Amino acid sequence: MSTKQQSNSISIQNLSLSFGKTEVLKKIDLEIQAGEFFSFLGPSGSGKSTLLRAISGFGPTPSGSIKIGDDDITNLPAWRRNVGMVFQSYALWPHMSVRKNVAFGLEERKIAKKEINRLVDEALDLVSLKDLADRHPSQLSGGQQQRIALARTIVVKPRVLLLDEPLSNLDANLRVQMRRDILSLQRRLGLTTIFVTHDQEEANTISDRMAVLDDGIIQQIGSPVDLYDNPVNRFVASFLGSANIISGQIKNQQFKSSNNLTLETNIKKNKKCDLIIRPQSIDISTTKKQNKNSYQLTGQVLYFEFLGQTVRYFVEVQGHEFIIDCQHTKDKKIINNNEKVFLNITTDQILFL
Amino acid sequence: MESAWNSFYVAGVSVVIASAIALPLAYFTSRFNFGGTVLIQTLGIVPLIMPPFVGAVAMQLLFGTNGSLNLFLGDVFGWNIPFMEGLNGVIFVQSIHYFPFILINLSASLANIDRSMEESALSLGSSGMRLFRRIVLPLGMPGYIAGASLVFIKVFDDLGTPLLLNVNNMLAPQAYLRISSIGISDPMGYVISVILVVISLLAMYVAFLAMRGKEYSTTQKGGGGLMKRELSFKEKIGVYAIILTILSVVLSPHLALTLLSFSTIWSYSIWPDAYTIAHYTEAIGSAGHFITNTMLYAGVAATIDIILGTAIAYIVWRTGIKGRKALDYMAMSALAVPGVVLGIGYLRTFHSTNMPFTDIPLTQFWLIIIIALAIRRLPFALRACTAALQQVSIALEEAAGSLGAKKYSTIKKVVVPLMTGGILAGFVTSFATAAVELSATLMLVSAESDAPIAYGIYVFMQSAAGRGPGAALGIVAVLIVALGVYVSGRIIKNADKKNAITSDN
Numbered sequence: 001m002s003t004k005q006q007s008n009s010i011s012i013q014n015l016s017l018s019f020g021k022t023e024v025l026k027k028i029d030l031e032i033q034a035g036e037f038f039s040f041l042g043p044s045g046s047g048k049s050t051l052l053r054a055i056s057g058f059g060p061t062p063s064g065s066i067k068i069g070d071d072d073i074t075n076l077p078a079w080r081r082n083v084g085m086v087f088q089s090y091a092l093w094p095h096m097s098v099r100k101n102v103a104f105g106l107e108e109r110k111i112a113k114k115e116i117n118r119l120v121d122e123a124l125d126l127v128s129l130k131d132l133a134d135r136h137p138s139q140l141s142g143g144q145q146q147r148i149a150l151a152r153t154i155v156v157k158p159r160v161l162l163l164d165e166p167l168s169n170l171d172a173n174l175r176v177q178m179r180r181d182i183l184s185l186q187r188r189l190g191l192t193t194i195f196v197t198h199d200q201e202e203a204n205t206i207s208d209r210m211a212v213l214d215d216g217i218i219q220q221i222g223s224p225v226d227l228y229d230n231p232v233n234r235f236v237a238s239f240l241g242s243a244n245i246i247s248g249q250i251k252n253q254q255f256k257s258s259n260n261l262t263l264e265t266n267i268k269k270n271k272k273c274d275l276i277i278r279p280q281s282i283d284i285s286t287t288k289k290q291n292k293n294s295y296q297l298t299g300q301v302l303y304f305e306f307l308g309q310t311v312r313y314f315v316e317v318q319g320h321e322f323i324i325d326c327q328h329t330k331d332k333k334i335i336n337n338n339e340k341v342f343l344n345i346t347t348d349q350i351l352f353l
Numbered sequence: 354m355e356s357a358w359n360s361f362y363v364a365g366v367s368v369v370i371a372s373a374i375a376l377p378l379a380y381f382t383s384r385f386n387f388g389g390t391v392l393i394q395t396l397g398i399v400p401l402i403m404p405p406f407v408g409a410v411a412m413q414l415l416f417g418t419n420g421s422l423n424l425f426l427g428d429v430f431g432w433n434i435p436f437m438e439g440l441n442g443v444i445f446v447q448s449i450h451y452f453p454f455i456l457i458n459l460s461a462s463l464a465n466i467d468r469s470m471e472e473s474a475l476s477l478g479s480s481g482m483r484l485f486r487r488i489v490l491p492l493g494m495p496g497y498i499a500g501a502s503l504v505f506i507k508v509f510d511d512l513g514t515p516l517l518l519n520v521n522n523m524l525a526p527q528a529y530l531r532i533s534s535i536g537i538s539d540p541m542g543y544v545i546s547v548i549l550v551v552i553s554l555l556a557m558y559v560a561f562l563a564m565r566g567k568e569y570s571t572t573q574k575g576g577g578g579l580m581k582r583e584l585s586f587k588e589k590i591g592v593y594a595i596i597l598t599i600l601s602v603v604l605s606p607h608l609a610l611t612l613l614s615f616s617t618i619w620s621y622s623i624w625p626d627a628y629t630i631a632h633y634t635e636a637i638g639s640a641g642h643f644i645t646n647t648m649l650y651a652g653v654a655a656t657i658d659i660i661l662g663t664a665i666a667y668i669v670w671r672t673g674i675k676g677r678k679a680l681d682y683m684a685m686s687a688l689a690v691p692g693v694v695l696g697i698g699y700l701r702t703f704h705s706t707n708m709p710f711t712d713i714p715l716t717q718f719w720l721i722i723i724i725a726l727a728i729r730r731l732p733f734a735l736r737a738c739t740a741a742l743q744q745v746s747i748a749l750e751e752a753a754g755s756l757g758a759k760k761y762s763t764i765k766k767v768v769v770p771l772m773t774g775g776i777l778a779g780f781v782t783s784f785a786t787a788a789v790e791l792s793a794t795l796m797l798v799s800a801e802s803d804a805p806i807a808y809g810i811y812v813f814m815q816s817a818a819g820r821g822p823g824a825a826l827g828i829v830a831v832l833i834v835a836l837g838v839y840v841s842g843r844i845i846k847n848a849d850k851k852n853a854i855t856s857d858n
Contacts, residue, residue: 058751078754085755091748095770104766105756149752156756 007069015064042213084158281349371452404789406513455500462496502560510691614824643809654726658734696796741775785837
């Protein structure tokens with residue numbers, strides 16, 4: 001077991017890829033552990049799908065290397081990679097029944113008929129759609145098509161499973177259900193899996209680790225919590241959830257913004273940097289509080305949005321607009337527009353990047 | 354020189370008249386809600402299913418100097434209208450036969466216009482004729498030009514119609530007569546051929562220039578077409594009157610041909626004297642080989658076309674092979690080569706070459722007809738195959754690849770089955786049009802026993818006694834083509850339904 005798991009890690013080194021003159025992937029280095037559920041997260045045009053397609057063997061030939069286990073697959077054609085890909089559009093063949101679709105990969109591998117039948121049944125069982133084996137894809141709902149696409153891919157026991165925005169064509173409720181199902185299936189089969197998405201909530205809930213991509217470059221790799229709490233740059237901070245980001249510079253252990261908002265810091269090095277605070281890390285109050293190890297700021301509420309479980313305040317502080325999320329409970333008082341407020345931020349909640 | 358001018362004149366005027374017929378029809382169906390839409394759509398195909406030279410004979414009977422209409426006019430009013438005199442006749446026959454090309458293309462173009470285009474113009478204060486002239490017309494233009502240029506080229510290179518109407522001072526008949534009477538060494542034949550090709554190419558180029566950067570309609574998918582409105586009772590009567598008039602003119606050749614095929618004698622009279630089915634027995638009996646030859650030639654040619662068409666479409670659209678675009682142009686360029694020219698070219702190229710393993714010259718062997726037909730119809734098949742291939746989402750191929758299928762296996766098991774509808778449609782189009790092709794076959798037939806149906810009809814129609822059986826044979830040809838059109842329509846519809854989910858990829 002352990003040797004098999006070992007052999008299905010993914011190692012990408014110095015991978016670059018261009019469409020004509022446009023470089024879409026720039027010197028990508030990435031290690032994915034065997035059995036890991038890994039996500040590529042990024043906005044459209046970030047290169048995440050291109051990277052996935054490079055791994056599966058589609059698109060222009062990249063430079064650099066892609067390895068699965070010890071095998072270099074960079075120059076192998078797609079059909080020899082044994083990499084399972086689930087397409088955004090599912091790509092079920094409309095002229096074949098569900099059973100035929102799922103059996104396809106096994107037939108290509110010249111497996112005996114009897115065995116094919118057994119494996120297809122097993123795979124359909126795994127996605128709980130055995131009853132639909134004789135239907136055609138056009139007779140299935142979106143969620144069912146998605147499951148069949150998954151069954152068709154895992155039935156050939158690929159070394160890694162690649163999912164290209166598989167949930168984007170499903171409605172919201174189904175999406176949540178499907179992502180749980182995919183995760184539990186992945187855990188049961190122990191498949192090394194890469195999941196491409198632009199939806200940070202999806203990536204956060206499903207991934208062991210993830211890579212945030214922008215502009216063809218991996219910005220940061222880590223667990224969802226790690227990336228959220230310790231983003232390495234402005235892009236990662238703003239892409240993963242909301243953040244207050246104020247540019248300025250540190251001089252003599254003092255951060256100063258363009259509007260002269262000044263905060264003490266223990267960073268000794270003088271540099272230009274961004275101050276980053278999550279909206280829920282700021283305490284907002286109409287009365288002044290004295291706390292140790294915290295910054296005190298005064299401002300004025302510009303307006304607020306009531307979101308149900310939270311109230312989002314937009315507060316002006318020295319010409320900067322802060323957003324502050326305050327948890328809402330029944331009958332909790334809401335601070336009115338134009339009211340003077342005191343902001344309290346514990347020092348460890350602030351990042352200077 | 355006179356011939357060149359005549360050809361130009363005929364093609365140009367035919368386009369104008371065909372437009373005059375097609376424009377109102379296209380506009381009515383896209384703008385108004387009324388029961389005639391299906392009627393017009395059917396009307397759009399009906400003329401195409403009759404070879405134009407067959408239509409020419411039929412129309413001579415109805416509209417000629419001694420045709421039914423003029424006899425009737427002569428009896429009642431004492432005067433005649435020279436519909437069918439000389440070039441007018443050719444123009445008349447060609448316009449009626451080819452206007453569907455404009456109708457079909459223009460309708461498709463209008464149907465693709467995004468309704469919001471029209472609505473935004475309305476909300477900006479434009480309406481009525483101004484709206485039509487400034488928004489609708491320009492947006493429909495690519496479709497119109499595509500249709501009009503096709504009509505021009507078709508009319509320009511048609512051989513059968515002028516020959517049967519005894520109009521010889523046009524380019525295509527000149528080329529034919531030169532080669533057939535003087536022989537293949539006559540240089541004038543080649544000069545004319547070159548002129549034909551150059552002008553066809555020019556017409557295509559003009560169409561290309563006019564359409565360049567103007568493919569607006571295709572970028573707006575599912576635009577919903579123009580706003581439709583209901584007609585008042587009076588308007589309805591007007592619209593139906595126009596449609597029925599056009600319909601009766603357009604269908605008259607079919608009626609006349611049918612009558613002719615069943616009549617004992619029909620000349621110098623408004624209606625035939627008596628009816629018989631003897632022509633059919635004669636046509637099927639003595640001319641049965643025309644039908645079997647046609648089935649064989651058109652069948653083989655169409656098979657060659659879809660195989661080549663599928664292969665070329667795949668190479669051009671799905672591979673990175675160098676020169677793939679050139680391959681596409683090469684295949685499509687057959688469209689610009691008039692049938693007469695192709696025929697002459699083959700005669701010249703192969704006249705001293707013998708069929709392998711036999712002593713028969715290749716030009717006298719029936720295989721040459723198949724090759725010529727296949728080349729002539731390749732553009733049609735290629736277009737159908739290309740359209741079919743473009744509807745197969747590339748993800749469907751990649752899915753097969755990622756599951757371990759090699760290219761060949763992917764093409765065999767995924768691509769071709771998904772293209773079936775388009776391929777079959779391409780087969781039927783190639784088959785049906787090849788079955789009634791006269792221009793190229795007339796040049797290449799060397800023995801009557803090897804001739805296809807179009808040649809047979811032509812030969813029959815040359816003599817007065819043969820017109821009955823010729824008409825019967827014509828009806829058979831029409832039935833073959835009609836059946837083909839119907840079958841291909843059904844196939845496309847079914848394929849669309851079955852593969853419905855591919856369309857939203």
